[in-house]
Amino acid sequence: MKKKISRRNFVKYNSVAGLGTAAGLQITGDVFNIGKNSSSTPAILGGTPSMGHDWPDWPIWKPQIDEERVIEVIRSGVWSRAAVVKEFEEKWAETLGVKRCLTVVNGTNALNAALAQYEIGWGDEVLVTPYTFIASVSCILFNGAIPVFVDVDPETFQMDPAKIEEKITSNTAAILPVHILGLPCDMDPIMKIAKKHKLKVIEDACQGWLAEYDNKKLGTIGDAGCFSFQNSKNLPMGEGGAIVSNDDEFMDRCTSFHNYGNPYGSVSGEVGAGTIRIGTKLRITEYQAAIGLAQLKRLEDQTELRSKNAELLKGKIKDVPGILPYRLYDKTNRAAFHLFPFRYKEEEFKGLSRSKFLEALRAEGVPCSSGYRPLNKMPYLENAFNSKFYKKFYPSERLDYDSYAEVNECPLNDQLCDEAVWFTQNLLLGSKEDMNNIANAIEKIYKNAEKIK
Structure with missing residues (x-):
């Protein structure tokens, strides 16, 4: 083998x-x-x-047709983010039929950044499936919010829309539908519920490249979509990820955030003011983008x-x-x-x-x-609740882990x-x-x- x-x-x-x-x-x-x-x-x-x-x-790698662009990039000496990264972003956005795309270092940080730039964090709750990879939930904790688990429909392997509304509270800020395994969630009822309760919808499409629901590509239905280009993925770069959206102001914030918080587009300050927002470094390289462009053709x-x-x-x-x-x-x-x-x-x-x-x-x-094993039953949740940061911000009743675990039971997911x-x-x-x-x-x-x- x-x-x-x-x-x-x-x-x-x-x-x-x-x-x-x-x-x-x-x-x-x-x-x-x-x-x-x-x-x-x-x-x-x-x-x-x-x-x-x-x-x-x-x-899959075909040297005769794939390597020319990569070698060209390597020989140029321009290895950090520049024209080739921009070209990939434009082609991925065009392929999906969405206005903007921003590449980042991986799908995990695409999710982290998307939540952060919609200011979803401390005090908030985010609804998510328990049947997914850890990054779909760790991004919620990374931003200081609390994940709330919605049980699955075992026939589809996806979050069950019929179980969403019962999990919404005054603290709910977003729904994070995960198109796990590359199978689409039932987005119409999810979007209807989100609109009714004024919630953001951030699609985890990290396994959903080119899949379609109601003639729309996954990742383009909610407020934002996140993708992964890790080595095992259907569109591999080794490592890499992307955020897509039609929301220009949000995408400007994401772009600023992924480049240390420096000014970008509508996220601007006085000339010469320097860094104006909290940010980090999530830029991908030119040779990663060259690999991605080769893979995208197939x-x-x-x-x-x-x-x-x-x-x-x-x-x-x-x-x-x-x-x-x-x-x-x-x-x-x-x-x-x-x-x-x-x-x-x-x-x-x-x-x-x-x-x-x-x-x-x-x-x-x-x-x-x-x-997968049940993400709603793993030790990382209790460890987060017991951390000094969570204890400093949240009242003790919201960090009662036994009560939390009981409310977040997902028996169909266990099965x-x-x-x-x-x-x-x-x-x-x-x-x-x-x-x-x-x-x-x-x-x-x-x-x-x-x-x-």
Whole structure:
């Protein structure tokens, strides 16, 4: 197996599992009319693996067409932010159909900066999903606010809009919808609730490049959107991120903030006054942008291929008892599929545990993971509440962690974290036969679950 497949090398091929399906389905041979050329004995029991070749490498780099621009930048000696970074920002904004784009060092700091420049912080609450990467929540704490967790819809893996309003208080300042796995949130009801309660909406689209909801690209629907270009991402630069918005004043503040708080656009002061705002240094380099421009040329075709293969694979595994693929919201035009998720019901697999199912899949040559653990139950929250900064600002009743934990219980997310299974996006860059082989691997495991157990 090649190693470059991952979200941080896909945690070395590990991590999430799946929710229920109707019991007692009668399975005909037609349901498993897939992968007939492969051995019926699972590889974990000594059979031939379903996959007979390596998966596509990630990231993809084509020296003959990709390196000229990067070498040109390196030889120029202009390595810090300049014209090439500006070119990438303009092309990414144009691609998304949004007015402005600002690149920053990573998606984490895109989120940090966006919250800060909408002045969301001490005393505020921000609504967020518990099923996400830590950066979606750490950015809230980084700015001194308190995360409030909205339970998920396990079928879609996303924040459930029907559970949002019950979490809104007089302290709520923003909703942070996370298009996790590259699957769009249901943005219409989220935007309606935000408008009703006068809340900012900052989209975490760090896994949502070119995905569309209601014919709008993710990241362009709320007040601002944030992206990541880390090495495992569908648009990789090694490290990098971006903030996008149609709000010129907000984008001017972000631009000032990412360059030490120096004047920019509408964020200006007296001539020669120097730094006028609190800021930091979040600028990316010219060679990062050159890598991003090379990757951007392929992104549309890759996104289409992932989408077609995801639909194909979903169709092949959806009738297997105990396998419940993701559901997309009705207004979703396209998902990005940074990850292909499904839920695994071990009762339907003769009690075969998720961990053993994952082991059997890997033996077939199919890298897979069990994904996220519940972010609303990790020690970083209590540690933040016990820090001298939080204790200095917040009254003790708002830092009562036991009460906070009780109010922020998300039982459906707990279930999802125990049942989800992921495939990384580079698997979806394979062939139709590769999708058949994945489905065949699952078929073999299902038919031999008792023996594997």
